[in-house]
Amino acid sequence: IDNLSVSFKARIPLSELVTYNFYLGKKAMFDSDLQTADKSLEYAFKYCPEKYLENKRRILIYWIPVKMFLGEIPLDSVLEDYNLNEFKIIAQGVRDGNIRYLRQGIISNRQFLMKSGVYLMFEKLAQLTYLALFKRLATIIGRPQIKIEMFMHLLKFLGEDIRHIDEVVCVLSNLIAKKKIKGYISKTHNTVVLSKLSPFYE
Amino acid sequence: AGHIEPVEEDEKDTIWEDNWEDETVGEDFSVELRAELEKMGHKAVI
Numbered sequence: 587i588d589n590l591s592v593s594f595k596a597r598i599p600l601s602e603l604v605t606y607n608f609y610l611g612k613k614a615m616f617d618s619d620l621q622t623a624d625k626s627l628e629y630a631f632k633y634c635p636e637k638y639l640e641n642k643r644r645i646l647i648y649w650i651p652v653k654m655f656l657g658e659i660p661l662d663s664v665l666e667d668y669n670l671n672e673f674k675i676i677a678q679g680v681r682d683g684n685i686r687y688l689r690q691g692i693i694s695n696r697q698f699l700m701k702s703g704v705y706l707m708f709e710k711l712a713q714l715t716y717l718a719l720f721k722r723l724a725t726i727i728g729r730p731q732i733k734i735e736m737f738m739h740l741l742k743f744l745g746e747d748i749r750h751i752d753e754v755v756c757v758l759s760n761l762i763a764k765k766k767i768k769g770y771i772s773k774t775h776n777t778v779v780l781s782k783l784s785p786f787y788e
Numbered sequence: 789a790g791h792i793e794p795v796e797e798d799e800k801d802t803i804w805e806d807n808w809e810d811e812t813v814g815e816d817f818s819v820e821l822r823a824e825l826e827k828m829g830h831k832a833v834i
Binding site: 661 | 803804812813814817818821822824825826828
């Protein structure tokens with residue numbers, strides 16, 4: 587539809603463009619094409635008139651997890667306006683790195699998330715939450731060397747079921763491999779050594 | 789596209805939090821984590 591000439595596109599009713607973009611965005615989300623999902627859902631949300639509150643709410647249910655993956659957190663006021671209070675504790679968990687909140691939010695809204703088809707998407711937010719928690723730890727420590735044991739301790743403190751340090755090493759290796767953390771793991775010292783200049787990617 | 793209704797310019801910016809990565813956001817949580825680390829005996833914690 588993007589390839590259509592402007593004059594032709596102008597003849598398509600707005601409501602159909604909104605619907606089209608909603609389904610396009612939803613499909614892109616399931617295909618893990620976050621950029622397309624974001625663009626389409628943004629269009630759908632922006633051009634869906636205010637009076638169709640329930641439709642805007644449905645768009646947000648998909649747009650919010652996509653945006654969170656892209657590093658944006660919804661405002662509490664928006665969640666309240668669209669009766670999406672279910673997402674509040676989840677958004678706070680991802681923002682602060684509070685994995686306990688994320689897990690609680692997912693468990694208590696399991697039915698809602700399953701029905702909307704975004705359950706797995708939210709499960710995957712755990713990785714971002716780990717990253718936010720690790721960043722917080724790095725700020726607290728204030729040094730480039732961070733003992734993996736300390737991160738493990740915080741994860742356990744927040745209710746994560748972690749039995750062995752290797753599980754934590756695995757989480758951190760993933761974050762390094764995905765270019766979320768700039769640094770390396772020193773196995774002999776059980777330490778993450780962060781790059782001194784900007785250890786976290788934008 | 790004459791039929792597209794005008795949308796408030798700032799709408800996009802009022803959905804998502806600004807500067808949520810500021811250190812001041814979630815400061816209470818940091819305090820809680822710090823206390824927990826200290827309890828564990830990490831004296832090096834500032």
